[in-house]
Amino acid sequence: MTPQEFFELSIYISFGLTIIAFLFTILRLILGTTLADRILSLDMLVTLGIGFIAIFTLHTGFYAYLDMAIALGLVGFLATVAFARLLMHRGETNDTPAGDKLEDIEDGDGSQEVKTSGGTN
Amino acid sequence: MLDIFLGCLLIAAAIFNLIAAIGLLRLPDVYTRMHAASKAGTFGSGLMLVTIAIHAGEINIASRALAGVAFFLLTAPISAHLLARAAYVAGIEPWSGTVRDDLKGHYKDKQGHLSSDEE
Amino acid sequence: MNKIFLINVLLAFTWCAVQGSFTFINLIFGFFISSAALWLIREQFGTSKYFNRTWLILGLIVLFLKELFMSVLRVAWLVLKPGQSYKPSFISFPLTVDAPHEITLLANLITLTPGTLSVDVSDDNKTLYIHCIDVDDVEALRKDIAEGFERKILEALR
Numbered sequence: 001m002t003p004q005e006f007f008e009l010s011i012y013i014s015f016g017l018t019i020i021a022f023l024f025t026i027l028r029l030i031l032g033t034t035l036a037d038r039i040l041s042l043d044m045l046v047t048l049g050i051g052f053i054a055i056f057t058l059h060t061g062f063y064a065y066l067d068m069a070i071a072l073g074l075v076g077f078l079a080t081v082a083f084a085r086l087l088m089h090r091g092e093t094n095d096t097p098a099g100d101k102l103e104d105i106e107d108g109d110g111s112q113e114v115k116t117s118g119g120t121n
Numbered sequence: 122m123l124d125i126f127l128g129c130l131l132i133a134a135a136i137f138n139l140i141a142a143i144g145l146l147r148l149p150d151v152y153t154r155m156h157a158a159s160k161a162g163t164f165g166s167g168l169m170l171v172t173i174a175i176h177a178g179e180i181n182i183a184s185r186a187l188a189g190v191a192f193f194l195l196t197a198p199i200s201a202h203l204l205a206r207a208a209y210v211a212g213i214e215p216w217s218g219t220v221r222d223d224l225k226g227h228y229k230d231k232q233g234h235l236s237s238d239e240e
Numbered sequence: 241m242n243k244i245f246l247i248n249v250l251l252a253f254t255w256c257a258v259q260g261s262f263t264f265i266n267l268i269f270g271f272f273i274s275s276a277a278l279w280l281i282r283e284q285f286g287t288s289k290y291f292n293r294t295w296l297i298l299g300l301i302v303l304f305l306k307e308l309f310m311s312v313l314r315v316a317w318l319v320l321k322p323g324q325s326y327k328p329s330f331i332s333f334p335l336t337v338d339a340p341h342e343i344t345l346l347a348n349l350i351t352l353t354p355g356t357l358s359v360d361v362s363d364d365n366k367t368l369y370i371h372c373i374d375v376d377d378v379e380a381l382r383k384d385i386a387e388g389f390e391r392k393i394l395e396a397l398r
Contacts, residue, residue, distance in 0.1 A: 003124035010128030014135035014169075021135075021142035028145045028154075036151040036208035040158055043200060044145055047162040050193070051138050054169035055131065063182045066173060070189045077196040084203040087211050137312060144319035153328050156315055156357055156373045163352075164312045180264050194308075198351035198358070205359045205371060221329040221378070 011059050018052050035090075039083040046076030123175075130172050137165035150216035151208050159201035167193050244290045248274050296396040303392065304349055311354040318355075318374060326374045330359065333368045333382055335390075342393055343368070349389050356381070 001009075025048060029041040053069040144157025167190045174186035215222065248271065255270030256262045282288040318326065337343055343365060347358040355373045362369070375381055 003122065003128075007124040007128045010131050014131045017132075017135035017139045021139045024139075024142035024146050028142075034151060034208075034213050036204060036211070036213050037154065039204060040151060040154055041145060043204070044141065044158045044162055047158070047166050047193075047197075048138060048142070051134065051166040051169045054166065054173055055135075057173055058131070058176060063173075063177060066170075066182065066185055066189070069170070070185070070192065073189065073193055073196070077200055080200040081203055084200070084207040087204075088207040090211065137316070140316045140319055144315065147319060149324060149326070150328075152357070152371050153326060153373050155371075156355070157319055159357065160308075160311050160315050160352060161319075164308065184264070194352065195348070198348040201351055202347065202358055202360070205357060209359060215330070216328060218324075218326065219328050219330070221331065225330075 011055060014055050015052075015059075018048060018055065021048055022052075035087055039080065039087060042083070043076065043080045046072060046079070049076075127172055127176055130168060130175075134165045134168035134172065137161050137168065141165060149218065151213060152205060152215055155201050155205055159197050163193055163197040244278065244287055248278060251277065293396060296392070300392050300396050303388075304352070307349075307353040311352065314354045315373070327376065328371065328373050329375055329378070330369060330371050331375070331378050331381070333370055333385060335361075335366055335368050336386065337390060337393060338365055340365070342397060345397075346389060346393055349393075350385065353389070356385075 022045070025041050025044045029038055029045070032038045032041075050069045050073055053065055053072065057063060057065040057069070138161070141157050141161035144161060145154050148154045148157060170186045170190050170193075174183040174190075177183055177186070251274030252267055252270035255273055256266055259266060259270075278287050279291060282291065335343065335346075337346055343361060347361065347368060350356050350358045350368070350370060355375065357371045357373075359369045359371050361367070372381065
């Protein structure tokens with residue numbers, strides 16, 4: 001076996017391993033048990049997707065796919081941040097319609113009740 | 122010679138990714154699963170990008186791939202931290218085998234304000 | 241300190257201008273030549289601190305890569321070993337570093353090192369809460385972090 005053939009073979013092997021990893025991650029996404037587990041598997045899917053694109057780049061030799069992997073990493077990170085915020089503030093946002101908020105502030109007593117929404121960083 | 126080395130590197134990276142996925146399936150709770158996803162997963166995909174950087178042999182492609190690696194190493198801890206914190210504040214119970222929990226009772230409210238040990 | 245780095249970059253650009261080629265490799269080459277020039281005048285102009293710090297930062301990066309590799313191997317072993325005999329725990333770590341960028345760096349380094357994941361920093365920046373996947377001796381782990389990463393960060397950034 002020439003080195004070139006070995007490299008081709010290793011690309012196919014890593015394709016196979018990554019696809020198995022995808023299946024396991026999707027199984028965790030379905031089983032879940034908590035929302036945090038599902039968010040974590042989505043994050044893991046993005047990571048595996050980056051790896052898959054990286055192998056595909058080596059397979060085709062067309063390096064423009066690399067930009068796609070980096071862009072996917074950026075979007076996936078933002079998605080995880082947004083999901084984490086959702087998990088933290090689920091069902092208890094203090095967003096009230098603009099009219100109600102104005103009344104609360106004018107009220108004087110009511111203003112004590114209004115908590116700052118989204119006060120975390 | 123270089124092809125054989127790169128092939129081994131690629132397979133090792135894929136195995137690390139697979140281990141991360143197995144860890145996601147096998148470990149008992151979301152906090153321990155986070156360890157597998159944020160370490161083995163990041164390392165596996167990062168190693169694949171390093172393989173591209175060596176394989177390409179051109180400076181513009183290698184610099185792009187290495188910038189991608191640096192980016193993943195920077196963002197993976199941040200998303201793990203945010204997710205762990207959100208999970209704890211949202212009240213997701215740690216695994217029953219958790220030995221000690223210094224965080225217990227330190228979160229003052231659901232907004233995530235946290236008091237330190239000395240207070 | 242940043243001023244010397246800027247002079248270094250400026251000298252690298254000067255090298256490129258004199259050479260007449262602004263390729264990336266030539267810029268890197270110029271950077272090394274100009275840092276060698278700055279190293280030559282270290283006693284007259286006091287640039288030796290700049291080089292010390294560069295070495296410390298490089299050492300921090302090497303330490304980080306080594307620890308990352310160790311942590312991946314450790315997680316791999318924990319995942320693959322039979323049975324579920326982990327001892328996960330949340331522990332608190334009293335911080336010596338206090339500047340926000342140092343805490344960020346320490347928390348990120350902790351997350352990518354063996355068996356630890358930083359969860360949150362208290363509001364007064366004094367305690368870092370860490371989740372450990374498998375820990376026997378909490379005090380030993382605290383000591384490891386304090387004398388490993390925290391000391392190196394203090395040396396490199398101050």
